[in-house]
Every structure is written in structure tokens, then in C-alpha cells.
Amino acid sequence: MISNQILQNTIDGLKNIAHVELCVLDVDGKEVASTLAEAADVSVSAREFVASPADSQEIQGQQYFKIYDEQQLEYILIARGSGENIYMLGKMIAFQLQSLLVAYKERFDKDNFIKNLLLDNLLLVDIYSRAKKLHIQSDSPRVTMIMESDNGRDAGALELTRTHIGSTGDDFVTEVDEDNVIIVKDVSSLDTPQEISKFAAGLASELEKEGLKGVRIAVGTTVKEIKEVSRSYKEAKMALDVGKIFFEGRKVISYGELGIGRLIYQLPIPLCKMFIKEIFGGKNPDDFDEETLVTIDKFFENNLNVSETSRQLFIHRNTLVYRLDKLQKSTGLDLRVFEDAITFKIALMVVKYMKYMEKFEY
Template sequence: MISNQIIQNTIDGLKTITRIDISVMDAEGKVLATTEEDKLDEYNDAVPDFVVSQADSQLVQGYHFFKVLDEHTIEYVVSAKGESEDVYKIGKIASFQIQNLLVAYKERFDKDNFVKNLLLDNLLLVDIYNRSKKLHIETDARRVAIIVETKAEKDVNALEVVRGIFPTKTKDFITAVDEHNIILVKELKAGDVLEDIEKIAENIVDTLNAEAMSSVYVGVGTTISDIKDVSRSYKEAKMALEVGKIFYEERHIMAYANLGIGRLIYQLPIPLCKMFISEIFQGKSPDDFDEETLVTINKFFENSLNVSETSRQLYIHRNTLVYRLDKLQKNTGLDLRVFEDSITFKIALMVVKYMKYMSHSEY
């Protein structure tokens, strides 16, 4: 439904142009918006009588009345003050404008509901195509689902901020499923690739940060070419957000295509993870390692197992790094300089991270 403020802004603009007082009422005669101070209270009885009449317009005590319909049901009554032919024309223009607003808002509401049900898999396949046709939505366009997660609830209207980034006449869909998550179903151009989608995500993050929004995270699904697959891209974007928080917490934009092995670990059952860690570390845990050892391990992985570069970045002698690696091998049985052992150790560290995250999520 159109907000009263939108209607008020519309008739204020019309009065500025025409100098004619205009009011909008519901079918019972309650004034919703008006440019008159007395708000036509004395004519409330006249509105219900006009509503039940067969006339589309009527002149009552110095006012032209007009009906605004919503699928054969009278939604609003518009009045224009004056009896002249010019006032009648202004009233017709005002009612036509309100009618167009009603159609536009209803279409937006219908599309919003359709997209939400599409994302949540609440539609049968035949319904998806039938409703797409009815709402004039292309079924075979290239699209991608993007989720924007914010921590702010009432400080900033993040949904409107995101809508403001994209032109209103585009074929993109922007909706919200809760207080924190905004979903953008973006229609892509023929040559758009992942890098182009990530630039869109960066634009969203930068804009929301500029609006004093903190802790904004964006998850990106994979590109789909059929509208029935939008829900799949949405689920992938959700997983990208979750997996990104666990393994790549320093990143604010995470694409499903870049999750790598983290996506596999995320789907492992916790009992299996515990058994794996117990076997690898023989009852110990990476939490038992001191800070120096953990820093050394992470830096070694960052430099692709390069001893010289790692020692340089740690500002230590090469032999000192070798000593630390030898000590780690003695404690765990894994030599990080051996490719197979380094993979096992890296996976083990990620599994421990995943277990910690799931443990905290339960509370």
C-alpha cells in the first residue's frame, strides 16, 4: 500500500503547480492526505455516498470527487476544490496520478513477494514460470544472488541505501528477509564475470560504510541463467557468508566460487572432525601451541612453504626457522616442508577453526 507521506508529497507538488487544493480519502471518508487545513471534515458523510454511487466523478458542495480503483474495488477518493472545468481536469490528473502510484506500488509488492518465495523455494516450477510471465520478468536472464549482512538494525535504513545504489528502472530485485540480511538478485550483462560481480559487492560495502554502517559482510553466489535456479545461487551466497566468517574473517566480501576447501570442511559432521584432529595431533590440539609457533606456521603457509621468504618476513635467521619447524615435526610428526604433511596440517587447522565456530554458535 502507498504510504500517506508519498500521497501527501504528490498532492503538495500538484498544488504547487496548479494552486488547486487536493485531498485524498479512503472509502469511508477518512482524510489520508490534504493540502487544506480543515481537511474536509464536513464532507466525510458525502464520501461514502459517492462511493456507493455509480458515478466515477461527482460535484459535491464545491468539490469535484473522483474514484481511484484497485481491481474494481474503490481504494481512494480524490477531491479537488472548485467547481470550474479546469478544477475538474486537475482532479482527473490527480486521481490518474494516484492510480498510477497504486499500480506501481502493487506491482513492486507483488514482485517482492515473488522474489522472496523464489529465494525460499516456496514455489512450484510451473508457478515460477507462470508468475514470471505475469510480472513481466525474464526467465532466462543471467543473474546472481548477493547477500548483504549488516549488524545495524535501526540506525540506518540499509535496505533503502542498497536500493539507492541501483537505478529504479533496472531489472534487479532487492528485498530483505530479516533485520540484518538484504538480498540483491542482480541481472548481469553478457560479458560480466566474477571480478565484475565483486566490484558490485565492493560498491555496496563502500556505500554502506559511508552511511556509518559497521561490520558489513557480503556473500556472493554463482551465476545462473534460469530463474528457477535463483534459490540455488541464494543458498550459495548464504554458505559463502558463513564459511567466510569461519576461515576468512579478514575478508568482507566472499564468493562461493572462492571458498575452496573451506566449503568441504563446513559440511563435515563434528564427530568426524573430532576424530580426525585426535588422530592427527595424537590427543593434542593446535590451541596447545604457543603464539610464536602459530605465527611461524601461518607465515610459512602464507609464503607457500618458502623457508627463505618466511624467515625474512619474520625477521629471524633461516636456521631459527628450520629449528622451529624441526621442533614442530617432533611434537606432531608432521614436517611442514613436505607438501603432503603441510596439506594435512593446513586442513587440521581449518577443522579446528570450524569446530570452535560451531561450538560458539550453539550458545
């Protein structure tokens, strides 16, 4: 249902154009919006007008009009004044308000449809029948994105996102929880995952300019049928979580870029604990000193290249070899050996995952 504030803003604008004082009442004769400083009590005459078969009528020097929403009477419009000119202006304004009702109802219906689609609350036959009724293309390529910011929902993130996405009819911006904004984007004009990621990065940048902080956007895969939008949404949800664990500095993370992080995210915690105990014994990788952790990160960053790692760390090659030997003695893994390096890297990622999941245990 359209809000009273929107109705008030609308008739304020129409009054400025038509120079006619206006008042909108509900079917019980209660004022909903008005441009009159002191409106007279017209509730009785309004209720009598509601009960009459007429769609318009002049009562006590004022023009009354009925405003319908799909044959259902929703509002009464009163235009102050009499005569043919006021009647024509009132008729036009009533038509504008009725069109506004239809537009907002369609937007509400589409938003409700997209929410149920994302949450898998619709039968397959209902998806296609409702999409057709709402004039939504069922075979357009679409991708689901989830936008999260440090501000949460308090900064008007939903409306800001809707403003930047626009209202072409092919894209939808909605929400299904209290934390995130969901975008179902038509990607007919975006041919590759790189172009989609570039669009998401641009959106994140624009939203941060508008005052949102720490914007992160997770992107699912492209689907070609509307029935598969929920799958893209689930992928985006996973990408958002996995991105927080393994890609902390990334503003945009796509499901197709998660790599081994996607596999680790789906491991049961008991299995992870068993694996870490097997690799590190009773030790915790977090117990490594800062020097060792920096050395490990830089060594992996340089693809196990000893010379390049020592150069970037500004240490002698022999010093780096000493550190790697020391790490091998404490863990049994030699990072210069590819198999051991892979095992160590996965183990560090598993530890990160376990620490992240600990937040939700209580």
C-alpha cells in the same frame, strides 16, 4: 499497499504544482492524507459519493473523484474548488494517484514473487507463469548476493541498497529475514566472475560511504534460468558463513572461491572432533604460543619456503628450522614435508570451523 506517508508526500508535491488544496479519503470516508490545515468533515458526503455510480462529482463546491486499483475502489480524492479548471486538474491528479497505486502494487507483487522464489515456495509451473505476468525475463543470467553489515537492519540498509542498485526492472533488492539484504542481480553486462566481484566490491564501498559499517557481500554463482535463482541464493548463504570462518578480512566472497573451506563447512562435527584428536592427540592448536602461530602462518604464506619465511620474520634460518623441529616433536608433523603441511593446514581450518559452530550450539 501504498503507505499513507507516500500518499501525503505525493499530494503535497501535486498541490505545489497545481495550486489546489487536496484531500484523500478511504472508502469509509476517513482522511488518509490532506494538504488542508483544517479539513471539514466530509465523511458523510464521501460515503454517499462512494455509493453513487458516478466516478466524479461536484459536491458543495468541491470536486470528488474515485481512484481505483484494478476495478477495486481504493480512495476518494477531493479537490477544493469548482469550475472546469479545477475539474481538469482534479482529473489529472486522480490519474496520477491511480498510476502510483499500480506501480506500488506491481513492486509489491514482484517483491513477493522474488521472496517466494528465493525460499523455494513456488511450483515450477507457477514460477514461469508469474514471471510472465509480472514482465520478468525468465532466461536472463542472474546472480544472487547477500549483503550483511555490522549495523544490521537499523541503518536503513534495505533502502540504501535499493537506491544504489536502482530500479531498472531487471534487478531486485529484498529481504527474507531480519539480518540481511538480498540482491538478485541481472548480470547480462557482467561477463566474468571477476566483473561480478568488482561490482559487489563497489557496492560495498558505496554503502560504507553512506554510513553502514563492516559491509560484507556474499555472491552465489550465475544462473541462466529464473527457476535456479534459489540455488544461487543458497550458495551465497554458504559463502557468507564460510567467509566468516576462513576469510575474515574479505568484504566480498564468492561461492566459487571457497575452495576447501566449502568441503570442511559440510563436515559433521563428530567427524571433525575425531580428525583433530587423530592429528593433535589431546592438544589444542590454540594452545600454541604466539611465536609458533606466527611462524606457522608465515611459513604457509610463503609456500613452505624456509629462506623467504626466515627473511620476513627477521630471524636466522637456523632459528626457523629449530621452531619447525620443535613443532614436529610436539605434533608429529613436519611442515617442510608437503603431505604433513597439507594435513596441518586442514586441521587448523577444521579447528576454526568447530569454534565457529560452537556459537550455535546453545
